[in-house]
Amino acid sequence: MASEIxxxxxxxxxxxxxxxxxxxxxxxxxxxxxxVTCMDARIDPAAAFGxxxxxxxVIRNAGASAKDAQRSIVISEQLLGTREIILVxxxxxxxxxxxNEDAHALVKQNLGPTAAAELATxxxxxxxxxxxxxxxxxxFLKKSATVPDDVAISGWVYEVETGKVRQVV
Amino acid sequence: MASEIxxxxxxxxxxxxxxxxxxxxxxxxxxxxxxVTCMDARIDPAAAFGxxxxxxxVIRNAGASAKDAQRSIVISEQLLGTREIILVxxxxxxxxxxxNEDAHALVKQNLGPTAAAELATxxxxxxxxxxxxxxxxxxFLKKSATVPDDVAISGWVYEVETGKVRQVV
Numbered sequence: 080m081a082s083e084i085x086x087x088x089x090x091x092x093x094x095x096x097x098x099x100x101x102x103x104x105x106x107x108x109x110x111x112x113x114x115v116t117c118m119d120a121r122i123d124p125a126a127a128f129g130x131x132x133x134x135x136x137v138i139r140n141a142g143a144s145a146k147d148a149q150r151s152i153v154i155s156e157q158l159l160g161t162r163e164i165i166l167v168x169x170x171x172x173x174x175x176x177x178x179n180e181d182a183h184a185l186v187k188q189n190l191g192p193t194a195a196a197e198l199a200t201x202x203x204x205x206x207x208x209x210x211x212x213x214x215x216x217x218x219f220l221k222k223s224a225t226v227p228d229d230v231a232i233s234g235w236v237y238e239v240e241t242g243k244v245r246q247v248v
Numbered sequence: 249m250a251s252e253i254x255x256x257x258x259x260x261x262x263x264x265x266x267x268x269x270x271x272x273x274x275x276x277x278x279x280x281x282x283x284v285t286c287m288d289a290r291i292d293p294a295a296a297f298g299x300x301x302x303x304x305x306v307i308r309n310a311g312a313s314a315k316d317a318q319r320s321i322v323i324s325e326q327l328l329g330t331r332e333i334i335l336v337x338x339x340x341x342x343x344x345x346x347x348n349e350d351a352h353a354l355v356k357q358n359l360g361p362t363a364a365a366e367l368a369t370x371x372x373x374x375x376x377x378x379x380x381x382x383x384x385x386x387x388f389l390k391k392s393a394t395v396p397d398d399v400a401i402s403g404w405v406y407e408v409e410t411g412k413v414r415q416v417v
Binding site for chain 2: 082084085087088089090091092093094095096099101102104106107108109110112113118119120121123125126127128129132133134135136137138139140141147148149150151153154155157158159163165171173174176177182185186189190191193194197198201202203204223224225227231233235239240241242243244246
């Protein structure tokens with residue numbers, strides 16, 4: 080039986096598809112850029128960052144981690160031709176609220192030893208300070224041999240309280 | 249100097265922030281679910297899947313890979329209380345168009361031996377068949393000790409040609 084969440088998906092998608100007129104868009108992003116941002120429920124990248132359908136890849140993970148996004152970034156650039164990276168972390172991020180030790184302890188307590196073993200070597204990639212984390216991720220990308228030197232990289236903070244972005248680096 | 253893409257971000261964000269009235273939303277997703285979908289430029293998850301701001305985590309990577317999303321999924325469930333997973337791959341996905349060998353050869357040719365060495369052990373996670381890949385990812389999540397048995401998991405395909413979703417599993 081469909082859950083309420085699945086029913087919502089089907090109903091809202093029927094409305095969306097009924098008015099859909101973008102079936103002609105090509106696979107490679109038209110504006111040749113990619114955005115890395117957080118999975119946070121309070122961020123709507125298309126609306127908040129002005130991304131029109133078809134223009135950019137949008138990669139999202141816990142904390143907008145550049146390291147975690149590396150596979151997707153390489154595919155975006157090498158196979159689909161993107162040439163600019165916009166990285167956006169945000170205020171009030173969950174990743175500011177715990178340590179790796181906290182997360183591993185929670186997994187062991189809630190999910191048991193099998194799950195703890197499956198995740199034993201995992202870095203949850205939390206960070207203690209927001210602007211410093213943006214700078215560190217941009218630095219990681221700039222230093223990585225997997226990102227060509229002519230790819231423009233900038234780092235930003237989105238404020239979930241105001242809807243505003245500000246550039247960090 | 250700001251790029252055209254950075255200028256677009258600043259300008260469109262100023263409009264968004266000017267009309268923003270959602271600064272009160274809480275960190276944990278209100279509807280306690282997460283969506284895993286592809287970074288593809290032709291997908292707007294909020295609009296196409298009916299996700300209101302604040303309701304769900306949205307994880308996006310190349311191919312909507314559940315394996316690649318594991319860190320984010322564990323954080324979403326264990327630290328932020330989500331209880332349902334909606335996984336959506338899509339027609340025309342770039343991940344249907346290459347193999348791991350292709351990607352590694354391309355990295356070596358375009359980026360050189362240092363980058364190739366940095367990515368030597370990376371699985372790019374391409375897949376040859378769409379519906380089978382959706383089923384395999386749902387199976388991966390259901391079997392993983394890191395996802396509790398009472399988390400509902402469903403797998404879907406989004407058609408970039410029509411804007412429609414259909415449930416696979």
